Amino acid sequence: MVGVRQFDEDEVVATALDVFWRKGLHDATMQDLAAATGVQRGSLYNAYGDKEAIFLRAFDRYAEQFLEAAGNALAQGDAASGLKNFFDMIIVNMTDGSPPRGCLTTRTALDAAISSTDVQQRVQGVLTRLEQLIGKAISGAPGKRSVADANRLARVIVTFTRGLAVMERAGYSRKQLRESATTFIEAVVGNA
Amino acid sequence: MVGVRQFDEDEVVATALDVFWRKGLHDATMQDLAAATGVQRGSLYNAYGDKEAIFLRAFDRYAEQFLEAAGNALAQGDAASGLKNFFDMIIVNMTDGSPPRGCLTTRTALDAAISSTDVQQRVQGVLTRLEQLIGKAISGAPGKRSVADANRLARVIVTFTRGLAVMERAGYSRKQLRESATTFIEAVVGNA
DNA sequence: TTCATTCTTGACATCATCGTCAAGATTGAC
DNA sequence: GTCAATCTTGACGATGATGTCAAGAATGAA
Numbered sequence: 001m002v003g004v005r006q007f008d009e010d011e012v013v014a015t016a017l018d019v020f021w022r023k024g025l026h027d028a029t030m031q032d033l034a035a036a037t038g039v040q041r042g043s044l045y046n047a048y049g050d051k052e053a054i055f056l057r058a059f060d061r062y063a064e065q066f067l068e069a070a071g072n073a074l075a076q077g078d079a080a081s082g083l084k085n086f087f088d089m090i091i092v093n094m095t096d097g098s099p100p101r102g103c104l105t106t107r108t109a110l111d112a113a114i115s116s117t118d119v120q121q122r123v124q125g126v127l128t129r130l131e132q133l134i135g136k137a138i139s140g141a142p143g144k145r146s147v148a149d150a151n152r153l154a155r156v157i158v159t160f161t162r163g164l165a166v167m168e169r170a171g172y173s174r175k176q177l178r179e180s181a182t183t184f185i186e187a188v189v190g191n192a
Numbered sequence: 193m194v195g196v197r198q199f200d201e202d203e204v205v206a207t208a209l210d211v212f213w214r215k216g217l218h219d220a221t222m223q224d225l226a227a228a229t230g231v232q233r234g235s236l237y238n239a240y241g242d243k244e245a246i247f248l249r250a251f252d253r254y255a256e257q258f259l260e261a262a263g264n265a266l267a268q269g270d271a272a273s274g275l276k277n278f279f280d281m282i283i284v285n286m287t288d289g290s291p292p293r294g295c296l297t298t299r300t301a302l303d304a305a306i307s308s309t310d311v312q313q314r315v316q317g318v319l320t321r322l323e324q325l326i327g328k329a330i331s332g333a334p335g336k337r338s339v340a341d342a343n344r345l346a347r348v349i350v351t352f353t354r355g356l357a358v359m360e361r362a363g364y365s366r367k368q369l370r371e372s373a374t375t376f377i378e379a380v381v382g383n384a
Numbered sequence: 385t386t387c388a389t390t391c392t393t394g395a396c397a398t399c400a401t402c403g404t405c406a407a408g409a410t411t412g413a414c
Numbered sequence: 415g416t417c418a419a420t421c422t423t424g425a426c427g428a429t430g431a432t433g434t435c436a437a438g439a440a441t442g443a444a
Binding site for chain 2: 022023026027099102106107109110112113114120123124127152153155156158159160161162163164165166167169170171176179180183184187188
């Protein structure tokens with residue numbers, strides 16, 4: 001290999017993830033990415049083709065990290081405290097940074113109408129895998145829940161996490177989100 | 193008044209609402225609005241100043257319609273069936289059109305980072321008023337719930353509706369959203 | 385050391401949007 | 415009917431983003 005790449009691809013993708021997380025796929029520009037990574041626009045085009053290709057790489061990295069963290073949180077303690085850990089994690093995830101970055105998956109989902117099918121599939125992939133993680137976590141619980149019930153409930157839980165992401169964008173504080181999550185867990189998991 | 197306006201303002205705002213609902217505040221352009229309303233860009237600038245001013249008018253109209261529909265739905269039957277009506281209404285609201293338009297409030301909330309405080313306040317206003325409507329509806333219910341509990345639960349319900357809006361954007365069908373809503377209602381309202 | 389290949393750089397053309405403005409059209413008031 | 419105020423129209427310049435390209439720089443291979 002001659003004429004070797006002058007930048008660290010991992011670093012560029014990591015920096016790009018930060019840019020996309022703060023600005024969103026649609027609003028982040030190649031200029032933003034070039035400025036943040038220190039790599040010229042032309043080089044980015046040469047290396048990746050276009051903005052979306054960079055986004056897909058960044059999003060894949062994000063999805064892996066996120067789902068692993070979710071799995072870990074859910075696995076700690078029994079089903080109820082696993083869920084609590086999970087909500088804590090997810091709320092920190094979306095309220096972190098200054099200003100807070102929000103939830104990348106949710107932001108990306110909202111741009112579905114103007115996104116490629118590739119992007120849409122990544123979003124669906126994250127939600128589906130999250131549903132499966134949660135379904136397993138709560139169907140393994142002592143309660144006399146059927147697997148079908150657990151799956152339905154898992155989807156409700158995923159849906160609620162998406163709602164939290166929206167409320168964060170609407171201005172609700174970390175504390176308020178935590179309170180809602182607690183109320184939700186009590187109402188949904190405290191029985192049935 | 194000489195040199196009178198050549199277009200019907202109500203019609204323009206109604207059409208603008210449709211455009212914003214389909215494209216979002218950020219993605220809709222003045223050209224989109226001009227094409228949809230049949231009013232030249234220059235006239236729109238002259239009459240309203242800028243895109244955001246038109247959006248605020250359209251959004252106010254939307255908010256009124258939406259909150260009135262929500263109130264009506266909640267008021268029909270007891271608290272449980274009121275909630276069911278409410279969810280039915282809200283799901284139809286976001287899955288209507290072809291392609292579906294989604295939820296304008298949620299879409300707007302997600303653009304909070306790039307929106308003016310005026311726009312942010314409208315979003316918060318809708319969510320707050322919706323919370324209050326729901327709080328009243330469920331605190332008037334026979335259950336032995338305190339008002340504080342009802343308010344917390346109302347916020348959880350609003351949050352869940354936001355989640356439904358995200359799931360719709362992620363590709364979930366009307367039927368799937370209805371199933372999640374049913375599961376949610378059973379889990380949250382069926383007890384406590 | 386030389387060379388061929390790949391990457392990098394800065395400039396370019398294109399496009400879409402924005403906001404403004406001067407000239408013309410319209411119309412209520414007198 | 416005339417006039418003055420307001421609206422409408424189409425064009426203009428500015429801006430910022432996109433994607434491409436030719437020329438130069440860098441480097442592994444021989």
